[in-house]
Protein backbone atom coordinates (compact mmCIF):
# COMPACT_ATOMS: atom_id res chain seq x y z
CA UNK A 203 0.00 0.00 0.00
CA UNK A 204 2.78 2.38 1.09
CA UNK A 205 4.60 1.55 -2.13
CA UNK A 206 1.49 2.33 -4.22
CA UNK A 207 1.06 5.68 -2.48
CA UNK A 208 4.72 6.48 -3.16
CA UNK A 209 4.27 5.69 -6.88
CA UNK A 210 1.13 7.84 -6.97
CA UNK A 211 2.94 10.75 -5.35
CA UNK A 212 5.84 10.21 -7.75
CA UNK A 213 3.49 10.26 -10.74
CA UNK A 214 1.75 13.37 -9.51
CA UNK A 215 5.09 15.06 -8.97
CA UNK A 216 6.36 13.95 -12.35
CA UNK A 217 3.19 15.17 -14.07
CA UNK A 218 3.46 18.46 -12.23
CA UNK A 219 7.04 18.94 -13.45
CA UNK A 220 6.10 18.01 -17.00
CA UNK A 221 3.19 20.42 -16.99
CA UNK A 222 5.36 23.25 -15.65
CA UNK A 223 8.01 22.69 -18.29
CA UNK A 224 5.45 22.62 -21.10
CA UNK A 225 3.45 25.51 -19.75
CA UNK A 226 6.32 27.95 -20.00
CA UNK A 227 6.51 27.17 -23.71
CA UNK A 228 2.76 27.52 -24.34
CA UNK A 229 1.50 29.99 -26.85
CA UNK A 230 -0.49 32.81 -25.25
CA UNK A 231 -4.13 32.08 -24.29
CA UNK A 232 -6.49 32.93 -27.14
CA UNK A 233 -8.47 35.66 -25.42
CA UNK A 234 -6.44 36.63 -22.39
CA UNK A 235 -7.37 38.75 -19.43
CA UNK A 236 -4.71 41.43 -19.07
CA UNK A 237 -4.12 43.06 -15.70
CA UNK A 238 -2.56 46.53 -15.94
CA UNK A 239 -1.39 48.51 -12.92
CA UNK A 240 -1.12 52.29 -13.21
CA UNK A 241 -3.05 52.45 -16.49
CA UNK A 242 -4.72 55.76 -15.61
CA UNK A 243 -1.27 57.31 -16.10
CA UNK A 244 0.54 58.30 -19.29
CA UNK A 245 2.09 55.11 -20.68
CA UNK A 246 -0.41 52.67 -19.13
CA UNK A 247 -3.41 54.49 -20.62
CA UNK A 248 -1.75 54.65 -24.05
CA UNK A 249 -1.04 50.91 -23.84
CA UNK A 250 -4.61 50.17 -22.73
CA UNK A 251 -6.03 52.14 -25.70
CA UNK A 252 -3.63 50.49 -28.14
CA UNK A 253 -4.39 46.93 -26.95
CA UNK A 254 -8.13 47.41 -26.39
CA UNK A 255 -8.69 48.63 -29.94
CA UNK A 256 -6.31 46.13 -31.55
CA UNK A 257 -7.63 43.00 -29.81
CA UNK A 258 -11.45 43.09 -29.66
CA UNK A 259 -11.72 39.81 -27.72
CA UNK A 260 -9.26 40.61 -24.93
CA UNK A 261 -10.37 41.77 -21.47
CA UNK A 262 -8.59 44.30 -19.29
CA UNK A 263 -8.42 44.89 -15.55
CA UNK A 264 -6.89 48.16 -14.38
CA UNK A 265 -5.74 48.87 -10.84
CA UNK A 266 -4.78 52.47 -10.19
CA UNK A 267 -4.44 54.52 -7.00
CA UNK A 268 -5.32 57.70 -8.95
CA UNK A 269 -2.49 59.76 -7.52
CA UNK A 270 -1.92 63.28 -8.88
CA UNK A 271 -0.52 61.51 -11.98
CA UNK A 272 -3.47 59.19 -12.52
CA UNK A 273 -6.43 60.54 -14.44
CA UNK A 274 -9.58 58.65 -15.40
CA UNK A 275 -9.99 61.08 -18.31
CA UNK A 276 -7.01 59.28 -19.90
CA UNK A 277 -9.28 56.27 -20.46
CA UNK A 278 -11.74 56.87 -23.31
CA UNK A 279 -15.45 56.35 -22.65
CA UNK A 280 -15.82 53.49 -25.18
CA UNK A 281 -13.38 51.53 -22.99
CA UNK A 282 -14.97 52.57 -19.69
CA UNK A 283 -18.41 51.43 -20.91
CA UNK A 284 -17.23 48.09 -22.26
CA UNK A 285 -17.90 44.76 -20.50
CA UNK A 286 -14.30 43.90 -21.49
CA UNK A 287 -13.00 46.52 -19.04
CA UNK A 288 -12.91 46.66 -15.26
CA UNK A 289 -11.40 49.46 -13.21
CA UNK A 290 -10.38 49.12 -9.57
CA UNK A 291 -9.36 52.11 -7.51
CA UNK A 292 -6.67 50.95 -5.10
CA UNK A 293 -2.97 50.56 -4.47
CA UNK A 294 -0.47 47.97 -5.65
CA UNK A 295 0.73 48.02 -2.05
CA UNK A 296 -2.48 46.32 -0.93
CA UNK A 297 -2.24 42.56 -1.34
CA UNK A 298 -5.95 42.20 -0.49
CA UNK A 299 -6.71 44.00 -3.74
CA UNK A 300 -3.81 42.71 -5.83
CA UNK A 301 -4.23 38.96 -5.12
CA UNK A 302 -7.81 38.50 -6.38
CA UNK A 303 -7.04 40.56 -9.51
CA UNK A 304 -3.91 38.53 -10.22
CA UNK A 305 -5.96 35.34 -9.73
CA UNK A 306 -8.23 36.39 -12.65
CA UNK A 307 -5.42 37.30 -15.05
CA UNK A 308 -3.39 35.62 -17.78
CA UNK A 309 -0.96 38.48 -18.38
CA UNK A 310 0.20 41.35 -16.17
CA UNK A 311 1.90 44.60 -17.12
CA UNK A 312 3.10 46.50 -14.05
CA UNK A 313 3.32 50.23 -14.85
CA UNK A 314 2.28 51.70 -11.48
CA UNK A 315 4.96 53.87 -9.92
CA UNK A 316 5.85 57.33 -8.73
CA UNK A 317 7.65 58.60 -11.80
CA UNK A 318 8.96 62.15 -11.52
CA UNK A 319 12.71 62.54 -10.98
CA UNK A 320 12.24 66.11 -9.72
CA UNK A 321 9.48 65.15 -7.29
CA UNK A 322 11.74 62.41 -5.93
CA UNK A 323 14.26 65.14 -5.04
CA UNK A 324 11.47 67.24 -3.48
CA UNK A 325 10.21 64.30 -1.37
CA UNK A 326 11.08 60.65 -1.87
CA UNK A 327 9.13 58.51 0.69
CA UNK A 328 6.34 57.60 -1.70
CA UNK A 329 8.82 56.48 -4.35
CA UNK A 330 10.23 53.71 -2.21
CA UNK A 331 6.80 52.77 -0.89
CA UNK A 332 5.16 52.42 -4.31
CA UNK A 333 8.00 51.55 -6.65
CA UNK A 334 9.84 49.08 -4.40
CA UNK A 335 7.32 47.80 -1.85
CA UNK A 336 4.42 47.91 -4.32
CA UNK A 337 6.48 45.82 -6.74
CA UNK A 338 7.20 43.36 -3.91
CA UNK A 339 3.46 42.90 -3.37
CA UNK A 340 3.04 42.30 -7.12
CA UNK A 341 5.83 39.71 -7.17
CA UNK A 342 4.60 37.94 -4.07
CA UNK A 343 1.18 37.72 -5.68
CA UNK A 344 2.72 36.41 -8.92
CA UNK A 345 4.33 33.54 -7.00
CA UNK A 346 0.92 32.67 -5.54
CA UNK A 347 -0.89 32.81 -8.87
CA UNK A 348 0.63 30.41 -11.41
CA UNK A 349 -2.35 31.12 -13.71
CA UNK A 350 -0.39 34.24 -14.80
CA UNK A 351 1.63 33.23 -17.84
CA UNK A 352 3.53 36.45 -18.52
CA UNK A 353 4.45 39.33 -16.23
CA UNK A 354 6.05 42.44 -17.68
CA UNK A 355 7.80 44.68 -15.19
CA UNK A 356 8.17 48.21 -16.51
CA UNK A 357 11.54 49.41 -15.33
CA UNK A 358 13.37 52.42 -16.78
CA UNK A 359 16.63 53.46 -18.43
CA UNK A 360 17.13 55.78 -15.42
CA UNK A 361 18.51 52.76 -13.54
CA UNK A 362 21.74 53.08 -15.59
CA UNK A 363 22.58 56.66 -14.63
CA UNK A 364 24.80 58.57 -17.06
CA UNK A 365 26.08 56.49 -19.99
CA UNK A 366 29.62 55.17 -19.44
CA UNK A 367 29.69 54.00 -23.06
CA UNK A 368 27.48 54.47 -26.11
CA UNK A 369 25.08 52.94 -26.87
CA UNK A 370 24.04 51.55 -23.46
CA UNK A 371 23.30 47.87 -23.51
CA UNK A 372 21.56 45.79 -20.85
CA UNK A 373 24.90 44.96 -19.17
CA UNK A 374 25.66 48.61 -18.45
CA UNK A 375 26.32 49.23 -14.74
CA UNK A 376 23.33 50.30 -12.66
CA UNK A 377 24.27 53.68 -11.22
CA UNK A 378 20.97 55.41 -10.38
CA UNK A 379 21.50 59.14 -9.84
CA UNK A 380 18.17 60.20 -8.28
CA UNK A 381 15.89 58.77 -5.59
CA UNK A 382 13.41 57.89 -8.38
CA UNK A 383 16.10 55.98 -10.26
CA UNK A 384 17.24 54.26 -7.05
CA UNK A 385 13.70 53.16 -6.23
CA UNK A 386 13.21 51.85 -9.78
CA UNK A 387 16.57 50.04 -9.60
CA UNK A 388 15.41 48.41 -6.38
CA UNK A 389 12.21 47.27 -8.07
CA UNK A 390 14.07 46.09 -11.17
CA UNK A 391 16.48 43.93 -9.13
CA UNK A 392 13.67 42.74 -6.88
CA UNK A 393 11.85 41.35 -9.93
CA UNK A 394 15.08 39.72 -11.06
CA UNK A 395 15.53 38.11 -7.63
CA UNK A 396 12.02 36.65 -7.81
CA UNK A 397 12.86 35.25 -11.25
CA UNK A 398 15.94 33.54 -9.81
CA UNK A 399 14.34 32.37 -6.58
CA UNK A 400 10.83 31.40 -7.68
CA UNK A 401 11.21 30.97 -11.45
CA UNK A 402 8.28 33.29 -12.11
CA UNK A 403 7.41 34.07 -15.75
CA UNK A 404 8.64 37.67 -15.66
CA UNK A 405 10.51 39.91 -18.06
CA UNK A 406 12.06 43.29 -17.21
CA UNK A 407 11.61 46.02 -19.79
CA UNK A 408 13.70 49.18 -19.56
CA UNK A 409 12.10 51.90 -21.69
CA UNK A 410 14.02 55.08 -22.48
CA UNK A 411 12.37 58.54 -22.38
CA UNK A 412 8.81 58.27 -23.60
CA UNK A 413 6.67 61.08 -24.92
CA UNK A 414 3.20 61.23 -26.41
CA UNK A 415 -0.44 62.13 -25.66
CA UNK A 416 -1.68 62.35 -22.04
CA UNK A 417 1.75 62.92 -20.53
CA UNK A 418 1.69 65.03 -17.36
CA UNK A 419 2.80 68.66 -17.61
CA UNK A 420 5.58 68.04 -15.09
CA UNK A 421 7.52 66.17 -17.83
CA UNK A 422 9.72 68.20 -20.14
CA UNK A 423 8.11 67.81 -23.59
CA UNK A 424 4.53 68.63 -22.45
CA UNK A 425 5.95 71.55 -20.42
CA UNK A 426 7.79 72.96 -23.45
CA UNK A 427 4.79 72.52 -25.74
CA UNK A 428 2.21 74.07 -23.41
CA UNK A 429 4.56 76.97 -22.60
CA UNK A 430 5.18 77.63 -26.29
CA UNK A 431 1.41 77.55 -26.87
CA UNK A 432 0.99 80.23 -24.18
CA UNK A 433 4.01 82.29 -25.25
CA UNK A 434 5.72 81.57 -21.92
CA UNK A 435 9.49 80.96 -21.66
CA UNK A 436 10.79 77.41 -22.02
CA UNK A 437 12.95 76.81 -18.93
CA UNK A 438 16.09 74.79 -19.62
CA UNK A 439 17.88 73.02 -16.78
CA UNK A 440 21.61 73.83 -16.85
CA UNK A 441 22.82 74.46 -20.40
CA UNK A 442 20.39 71.95 -21.92
CA UNK A 443 23.17 69.71 -23.19
CA UNK A 444 21.81 66.64 -21.36
CA UNK A 445 20.83 64.11 -24.00
CA UNK A 446 18.04 61.56 -23.93
CA UNK A 447 16.91 58.70 -26.14
CA UNK A 448 13.34 59.80 -27.00
CA UNK A 449 10.76 57.16 -27.76
CA UNK A 450 7.25 57.83 -29.00
CA UNK A 451 4.84 56.00 -26.72
CA UNK A 452 3.15 53.91 -29.43
CA UNK A 453 6.55 52.42 -30.24
CA UNK A 454 6.79 51.19 -26.65
CA UNK A 455 3.22 49.84 -26.89
CA UNK A 456 4.26 47.82 -29.95
CA UNK A 457 7.26 46.38 -28.10
CA UNK A 458 5.08 45.34 -25.13
CA UNK A 459 2.55 43.82 -27.55
CA UNK A 460 5.41 41.75 -28.98
CA UNK A 461 6.41 40.57 -25.49
CA UNK A 462 2.86 39.39 -24.80
CA UNK A 463 2.54 37.62 -28.15
CA UNK A 464 5.97 36.15 -28.68
CA UNK A 465 5.38 32.47 -29.39
CA UNK A 466 8.14 31.08 -27.19
CA UNK A 467 8.22 33.11 -24.01
CA UNK A 468 11.20 31.08 -22.77
CA UNK A 469 13.47 33.08 -25.11
CA UNK A 470 12.82 36.24 -23.09
CA UNK A 471 11.76 34.93 -19.68
CA UNK A 472 13.85 36.49 -16.86
CA UNK A 473 15.62 38.75 -19.36
CA UNK A 474 16.20 42.50 -19.25
CA UNK A 475 15.41 44.28 -22.52
CA UNK A 476 16.06 47.95 -23.36
CA UNK A 477 13.40 49.68 -25.41
CA UNK A 478 14.85 52.79 -27.03
CA UNK A 479 15.41 54.36 -30.42
CA UNK A 480 19.22 54.19 -30.39
CA UNK A 481 19.47 57.95 -31.01
CA UNK A 482 20.13 60.75 -28.55
CA UNK A 483 18.84 64.32 -28.75
CA UNK A 484 19.64 67.08 -26.25
CA UNK A 485 16.99 68.90 -24.26
CA UNK A 486 18.15 72.15 -25.88
CA UNK A 487 17.60 70.71 -29.37
CA UNK A 488 14.10 69.54 -28.35
CA UNK A 489 13.30 73.05 -27.06
CA UNK A 490 14.56 74.60 -30.30
CA UNK A 491 12.51 72.23 -32.49
CA UNK A 492 9.40 73.12 -30.49
CA UNK A 493 10.07 76.87 -30.70
CA UNK A 494 10.52 76.53 -34.46
CA UNK A 495 7.22 74.68 -34.83
CA UNK A 496 5.52 77.61 -33.04
CA UNK A 497 7.49 80.22 -35.02
CA UNK A 498 8.95 81.59 -31.79
CA UNK A 499 12.47 83.09 -31.51
CA UNK A 500 15.17 81.56 -29.33
CA UNK A 501 14.69 84.46 -26.90
CA UNK A 502 11.99 82.24 -25.38
CA UNK A 503 14.70 79.96 -23.97
CA UNK A 504 15.31 80.64 -20.27
CA UNK A 505 18.17 78.92 -18.46
CA UNK A 506 17.91 77.93 -14.78
CA UNK A 507 20.15 75.89 -12.48
CA UNK A 508 20.61 72.24 -13.35
CA UNK A 509 18.87 69.41 -11.55
CA UNK A 510 21.27 67.79 -9.07
CA UNK A 511 22.08 64.23 -10.10
CA UNK A 512 21.35 65.09 -13.76
CA UNK A 513 21.93 62.23 -16.20
CA UNK A 514 24.17 63.61 -18.94
CA UNK A 515 23.53 61.16 -21.72
CA UNK A 516 21.27 58.25 -22.51
CA UNK A 517 21.30 56.31 -25.73
CA UNK A 518 19.96 52.78 -25.93
CA UNK A 519 21.49 49.83 -27.61
CA UNK A 520 18.74 48.42 -29.83
CA UNK A 521 20.39 45.05 -30.51
CA UNK A 522 18.68 42.88 -27.91
CA UNK A 523 15.18 44.18 -28.62
CA UNK A 524 15.77 43.63 -32.34
CA UNK A 525 17.10 40.11 -31.79
CA UNK A 526 14.60 38.85 -29.22
CA UNK A 527 11.47 40.82 -30.09
CA UNK A 528 12.11 41.72 -33.71
CA UNK A 529 11.28 45.26 -32.59
CA UNK A 530 12.74 48.65 -33.40
CA UNK A 531 11.34 52.15 -33.09
CA UNK A 532 9.49 53.59 -36.08
CA UNK A 533 8.62 57.18 -35.10
CA UNK A 534 11.36 59.84 -35.34
CA UNK A 535 11.65 62.61 -32.75
CA UNK A 536 10.45 65.15 -35.35
CA UNK A 537 7.41 63.09 -36.33
CA UNK A 538 6.57 62.33 -32.71
CA UNK A 539 6.83 66.00 -31.73
CA UNK A 540 4.61 67.01 -34.65
CA UNK A 541 1.89 64.64 -33.54
CA UNK A 542 2.16 65.35 -29.82
CA UNK A 543 2.02 69.12 -30.43
CA UNK A 544 -1.25 68.58 -32.29
CA UNK A 545 -2.56 66.54 -29.38
CA UNK A 546 -1.82 69.26 -26.79
CA UNK A 547 -3.32 71.87 -29.12
CA UNK A 548 -6.53 69.86 -29.38
CA UNK A 549 -6.76 68.94 -25.68
CA UNK A 550 -6.34 72.18 -23.80
CA UNK A 551 -9.17 71.33 -21.37
CA UNK A 552 -7.21 68.17 -20.38
CA UNK A 553 -3.88 69.84 -19.57
CA UNK A 554 -5.13 73.19 -18.19
CA UNK A 555 -6.21 71.41 -14.99
CA UNK A 556 -2.69 70.09 -14.40
CA UNK A 557 -0.89 73.43 -14.46
CA UNK A 558 -0.84 73.76 -10.66
CA UNK A 559 1.06 70.47 -10.42
CA UNK A 560 3.71 71.40 -12.95
CA UNK A 561 6.57 72.53 -10.72
CA UNK A 562 8.16 71.72 -7.38
CA UNK A 563 10.87 73.74 -5.61
CA UNK A 564 14.27 72.02 -5.35
CA UNK A 565 17.81 73.16 -4.61
CA UNK A 566 19.50 73.30 -8.00
CA UNK A 567 23.19 73.27 -8.92
CA UNK A 568 23.00 77.10 -8.72
CA UNK A 569 22.65 76.57 -4.95
CA UNK A 570 19.27 78.28 -5.18
CA UNK A 571 15.78 76.99 -4.51
CA UNK A 572 14.25 77.05 -7.96
CA UNK A 573 11.03 75.76 -9.45
CA UNK A 574 11.72 72.69 -11.60
Ligand SMILES: NC(=O)c1ccc[n+]([C@@H]2O[C@H](COP(=O)([O-])OP(=O)(O)OC[C@H]3O[C@@H](n4cnc5c(N)ncnc54)[C@H](O)[C@@H]3O)[C@@H](O)[C@H]2O)c1
Nearest residue numbers: 240242243244245267268269271272293294314315358412
Ligand atom coordinates in the same frame (compact mmCIF):
# COMPACT_ATOMS: atom_id res chain seq x y z
N1 LIG B 1 7.45 58.26 -18.91
C1 LIG B 1 8.64 57.78 -19.23
O1 LIG B 1 9.38 58.38 -20.02
C2 LIG B 1 9.11 56.46 -18.68
C3 LIG B 1 10.31 55.93 -19.16
C4 LIG B 1 10.75 54.71 -18.68
C5 LIG B 1 9.99 54.03 -17.76
N2 LIG B 1 8.83 54.56 -17.28
C6 LIG B 1 8.07 53.77 -16.33
O2 LIG B 1 6.82 53.49 -16.93
C7 LIG B 1 5.80 53.39 -15.94
C8 LIG B 1 4.67 54.34 -16.28
O3 LIG B 1 5.20 55.67 -16.37
P1 LIG B 1 4.26 56.91 -16.71
O4 LIG B 1 5.13 57.94 -17.31
O5 LIG B 1 3.05 56.45 -17.43
O6 LIG B 1 3.86 57.36 -15.23
P2 LIG B 1 2.67 58.27 -14.71
O7 LIG B 1 3.22 59.01 -13.54
O8 LIG B 1 2.04 59.04 -15.82
O9 LIG B 1 1.58 57.22 -14.21
C9 LIG B 1 1.76 56.43 -13.07
C10 LIG B 1 0.41 55.80 -12.73
O10 LIG B 1 0.60 54.93 -11.60
C11 LIG B 1 -0.46 55.18 -10.69
N3 LIG B 1 0.00 54.83 -9.33
C12 LIG B 1 0.91 55.48 -8.56
N4 LIG B 1 1.03 54.87 -7.37
C13 LIG B 1 0.20 53.78 -7.40
C14 LIG B 1 -0.10 52.74 -6.49
N5 LIG B 1 0.47 52.69 -5.27
N6 LIG B 1 -0.98 51.80 -6.85
C15 LIG B 1 -1.58 51.84 -8.07
N7 LIG B 1 -1.34 52.81 -8.97
C16 LIG B 1 -0.46 53.77 -8.64
C17 LIG B 1 -0.78 56.66 -10.83
O11 LIG B 1 -2.06 56.98 -10.32
C18 LIG B 1 -0.66 56.82 -12.34
O12 LIG B 1 -1.88 56.49 -12.97
C19 LIG B 1 6.50 53.69 -14.61
O13 LIG B 1 6.83 52.48 -14.00
C20 LIG B 1 7.75 54.45 -15.02
O14 LIG B 1 8.78 54.28 -14.06
C21 LIG B 1 8.38 55.77 -17.73
